[in-house]
Amino acid sequence: MTMTGAAVAGGRGDIARTSLRGRIENHPFSWLLPVALLLGVFYLYPIIDVFRLAFTNASLRGGEEHYTADSIHALIANPILLDILWTTFVFTAGSVIGQQLFGLGIAVLVMRGERRRLYGMTALRTIVLIAWVIPGIANGLIWQMLFSEAPFGAINSVLRMMHVQPVAWLSDPNIAMLSSIISNVWRGTAFSMIVFYAALKAIDTTLYEAASVDGANGWQRFRFITLPQMRPAILVNSILITIATLNTFDAIISLTGGGPGRATEVLSLYTFNTVFRNLDLAGGSVLSVLMLIISLLLAVGYASMMPRREPNE
Amino acid sequence: MRRQFRVALLATVATLVAGAASAQDLITKDRVGPADAPKTLSFRLTGDGPGNTDPEIAKGYQKLFVDFVQKHPGWQIKLERMSDNIGQEQARMLEQTKSGTGPDCAAVDSFVLALFMNAGVLKPLNEYFTQAEIDDLFPFVREGITGKDGKVYAWWWDTDLRVLYRNKDIVADAPQTWDELKAAAIASKDKGMEGVLVNGGRWEGTTFDWLANYWAQGGKLVDDKGKPIFAEGENREKFLKAVNYFKDLVDSGAAPKRIATIVNYDEFNAAAAAGSTALFIGGNWQLAQLKATLEPEEFAKWTFSPIPGPTKDQRSTGTGGWTIGAFSSDPEKVAMCAGIAKEIYSGQGNALQQQLPTSKALYDKFDVFKSDANKAFAAALVDGQARPGVPIYPEISNQIQVMMGDVLTGAKTPEAALDAANAAVQAAYTRL
Numbered sequence: 001m002t003m004t005g006a007a008v009a010g011g012r013g014d015i016a017r018t019s020l021r022g023r024i025e026n027h028p029f030s031w032l033l034p035v036a037l038l039l040g041v042f043y044l045y046p047i048i049d050v051f052r053l054a055f056t057n058a059s060l061r062g063g064e065e066h067y068t069a070d071s072i073h074a075l076i077a078n079p080i081l082l083d084i085l086w087t088t089f090v091f092t093a094g095s096v097i098g099q100q101l102f103g104l105g106i107a108v109l110v111m112r113g114e115r116r117r118l119y120g121m122t123a124l125r126t127i128v129l130i131a132w133v134i135p136g137i138a139n140g141l142i143w144q145m146l147f148s149e150a151p152f153g154a155i156n157s158v159l160r161m162m163h164v165q166p167v168a169w170l171s172d173p174n175i176a177m178l179s180s181i182i183s184n185v186w187r188g189t190a191f192s193m194i195v196f197y198a199a200l201k202a203i204d205t206t207l208y209e210a211a212s213v214d215g216a217n218g219w220q221r222f223r224f225i226t227l228p229q230m231r232p233a234i235l236v237n238s239i240l241i242t243i244a245t246l247n248t249f250d251a252i253i254s255l256t257g258g259g260p261g262r263a264t265e266v267l268s269l270y271t272f273n274t275v276f277r278n279l280d281l282a283g284g285s286v287l288s289v290l291m292l293i294i295s296l297l298l299a300v301g302y303a304s305m306m307p308r309r310e311p312n313e
Numbered sequence: 314m315r316r317q318f319r320v321a322l323l324a325t326v327a328t329l330v331a332g333a334a335s336a337q338d339l340i341t342k343d344r345v346g347p348a349d350a351p352k353t354l355s356f357r358l359t360g361d362g363p364g365n366t367d368p369e370i371a372k373g374y375q376k377l378f379v380d381f382v383q384k385h386p387g388w389q390i391k392l393e394r395m396s397d398n399i400g401q402e403q404a405r406m407l408e409q410t411k412s413g414t415g416p417d418c419a420a421v422d423s424f425v426l427a428l429f430m431n432a433g434v435l436k437p438l439n440e441y442f443t444q445a446e447i448d449d450l451f452p453f454v455r456e457g458i459t460g461k462d463g464k465v466y467a468w469w470w471d472t473d474l475r476v477l478y479r480n481k482d483i484v485a486d487a488p489q490t491w492d493e494l495k496a497a498a499i500a501s502k503d504k505g506m507e508g509v510l511v512n513g514g515r516w517e518g519t520t521f522d523w524l525a526n527y528w529a530q531g532g533k534l535v536d537d538k539g540k541p542i543f544a545e546g547e548n549r550e551k552f553l554k555a556v557n558y559f560k561d562l563v564d565s566g567a568a569p570k571r572i573a574t575i576v577n578y579d580e581f582n583a584a585a586a587a588g589s590t591a592l593f594i595g596g597n598w599q600l601a602q603l604k605a606t607l608e609p610e611e612f613a614k615w616t617f618s619p620i621p622g623p624t625k626d627q628r629s630t631g632t633g634g635w636t637i638g639a640f641s642s643d644p645e646k647v648a649m650c651a652g653i654a655k656e657i658y659s660g661q662g663n664a665l666q667q668q669l670p671t672s673k674a675l676y677d678k679f680d681v682f683k684s685d686a687n688k689a690f691a692a693a694l695v696d697g698q699a700r701p702g703v704p705i706y707p708e709i710s711n712q713i714q715v716m717m718g719d720v721l722t723g724a725k726t727p728e729a730a731l732d733a734a735n736a737a738v739q740a741a742y743t744r745l
Contacts (some may be wrong), residue, residue: 060408060559061428061704061745074744080737149571150580151507153587167478170574171723260573260718276404278708279428283461 028112044226047292055287061281071282075290080270088246088267089185090177094269095245096238103237105191108226125197132190140254140306143168143183147232147255149290173263176256180264183255184248190243192237199233200226232306239302318619341381345590346382346389353373354641354649357393357406357419359668361471361658368374374666377657378512384656386648397422400517400707410640415685417641418650423634424471424517427702431492435637437464448675449672453699468654471668472634473596474690474697475522476617477602478581483591487618490557491526494592494621498567507569509562510593513721514576520710521631521700522594523717526555528629528698529622539703541742545679554623556727560720573721583605585615594620597690601667609669613644616688621695633699634671708741 026029054072058065102223112194128268134142146154147169154287156166168177203226227234249268252258257263265273269289275284288295337344340363358364362380365371382388394415395402403425409415410431421429428681429435437448437460447465448684454469477494479487488494489491498509512518524534527543532551534543543552562568575581578599580673584590586606597617604612613728637654639647641649643674664679676682702707719725725733 014492057744059745060404060411061432063745070744074740078740149569149574150584150587151582152587171370171570171722172570173724216540256574257517257576258514259714260722261715263722263724264716273711277711279404279704280741281742283744 003097042116046120050285050288050292053282054289056282057287058285059280060281062273069169071280071286074283075286076167083262084265084267086269087177087265091248091252091264091266092242092245094181095188095248096242098181099188099192100234100237100239102185102189104196104230106189107196107200108222110197125193126189128193129252130190131187133186134187136187136248136250137188137254139233140251143179143186143251144255147179170256171260173260176260176263179206180255184245186259187251188241188244191240195233195237195240199230203229235302235306239299242298242302246291246295246298322651329337339382340375343392343394344389345392345713347377348638351386352645353391354388354418354646355391355416356508357394357395357416359395359399359635360397360411361365361420361662361668362392364392365666365718370666374396374662377661377665380729381653381656385649385652388655390503390649395437405407407432407434415640416466416645417646418639418653420637421467421636422638424521424706425470426457426467426469426638427706428704429638430460430702431704434640435466435535436641436647437466438468438639438647438651438654439465441648442654445735448674449674451671451673451694451697453697454634454671457699458636465639467636468635468651468659469636469671470695470699471652471663471666472671473598473669474596474630474632474693475525475596475620476630476690476693477620478585478593478595478615480585480614481616482614483673487616488592488621489625490553490621492621495562495565495567498562498592499565502566504591505589506591507584507589508566508592509568509708510575510581510590511559511562511568511572511587512575512578512594513559513572513717515714515718516576517710517714518576518578518586519717520713521633523559523635524557524623524700525554525620525629525631525698526558528631529620529627530554531627534627535703536710538703541709541735541738543704543709549731552731553727556716556720556731558623559717560727563721570721587683598667600686615691619696628696629698630693632694632698632699634669658724703736704745705742707731709738712737 055067056065056072057063057068064274106124110121110125113124131139134291147167148154149156149168150169151157152164153169155169159166168175171178194239208221209227211225216224225268245266246266247267249272252264252266253272254262260271267287271284271287274280274287316414321418336646342364345363347409361374363371363372363375399422403422406415406421407425408421410429411434421435442465450469451472454472458465458469460466477488479497483504483506484497486497488497494509498506512522527534530551532543532548532555533682534541538541540551544547550640559568561571569713581590581593581595582599582602585603600615600617603615607615609619619628622631636660637650639650640740641647641650659669659672659744660678662668663675664681667681667687669687670676670679670682676687681687682691700710713714716725716730716734718726719730719733
């Protein structure tokens, strides 16, 4: 090939690439259409339909469906709702704080172990991750066996052997909430651990070296370097696990069923019960919209606390 | 001669192998009948079928299904197995059948049958059963499957009931009344037992088992129009009396506080196997489970009697069970569905699983129901009461479960808990 020929060929390639880029840049809609369709059909449409159902009297029992605000009024007038929201707040706050604390603790432990080249750090990470991959229903059943108040219940049997009074893990309304939080923290800690472990790995080690030169002790290094550096990870993790905990009902339904009474009936479980036990599709839709609003508000609240990038960054 | 014998033997073996292969081809995990059969019936079923976890029962059902499909050439049955979350499965099926995407034929839990009948999704089955067969059903069964127009909309093929199980070595005589049960339970604690066990957690079993104490006094949950009336007039008194009875069992120590967490009949089997209880209120099917779980000499100590009432003469027991209903608009499929109910489940299926039949004639037809235990269960069905077939029942049940938890844990007084339950039920009723 002559020089001219090569130049022409190269020029054609450039033209083709420019043309392709130009077509994408000038007509992005056609390229985004498949994913927009997918998201629209599987995510957006159900959300719109839930909003629509919230303004109807729809029921799984049958009967004519018509548009009304009665379902929304019924929810507002429902005296149980405040109790349910309080239960949800306690469960979510307890779970989020517990998962973050334990996740951070384990991540720091693993990091320190790796720095000191201790054996078993990978095994430790793997063991923590096992809890995470266990399905919610199985998690509830495992903890139900552990918390069982029968004479052969696992934890109470150990307590008896130690001459300690057995605990009413699931039959006492207050302790039942604590038991639900413990089981959820056990399952969710691994996710926080992964996020924090990745964030810890990304911290520049020269910061710690400089702090050591300045005479900072371990707590000061953690307080003034680790925590500020991990702020974005902690906030992102907070958003994700708060929303995940708000949606948790499988672990609770198999552990306590929401009982005793309504002691552990969180908003997601109440929504599930409204649709699948009361067969009230409209009522369940109103509750779903409420859950969506709470999740969005929390997400916006957390996001507003995220550190902003400077324009010159 | 020898050669002829060999040929005959080979032919026999070949035929048997071919026959066996053919039978295996006729049933898979999700299909019965030839895969290329032109007509298809979709059948949604519970564990009562070829996929039963007990290999013997599964084998028995496989044979019943294969025999059935061979009698109906040109058909294949697509099996759709429900999960164990029956409440959710039935709610989903109701929604599907309303939108026309449900199965052609399905198992419908008797306590939600009214919801399906009210939704108008079931097809009448009268022409597939004789009037004599319908008349032979127990009254509560016949009433449950009959619509307002007098037509039969499902076939209720098995039933169950609740009884008081006891370890005869520890509780020699059957308690007849509430007071006798309380005394026997407290006495059993002196022998290392934890008292009487009953369902008390957030699930249908709690409502159903406790209702026997309310029904025994003649209490009614709903009036003739289906309006909840359990918190009105005499019903309120009876309701509170039955709630206070359970509360007293816990407060006096006759029942452990943990009953507020029991959401599974298996807990009673586990306690019996661990030797930690001598008394529990359970289902008739648990007798076979105890037999399978306990050592023979331990099982011999266990027996059962009717649930104690406020007095010896005031008795009741909750009866449930499964029905088969047809949703298809195709008359041929409705006929096949009725055939499944009649030829597989009603009678043969009862005998296979030792589940109590719903008609008197079947107790005489099958030997398994002539045992002393099954005769006693059949006799106890006289006091049987089914849950009301009204659309508000699931919400009534839900509120009774919440109420029971609140009362047993001391979170609310029985009166306050009843008022809260009634307010929630009435609010739901006005939205129906």
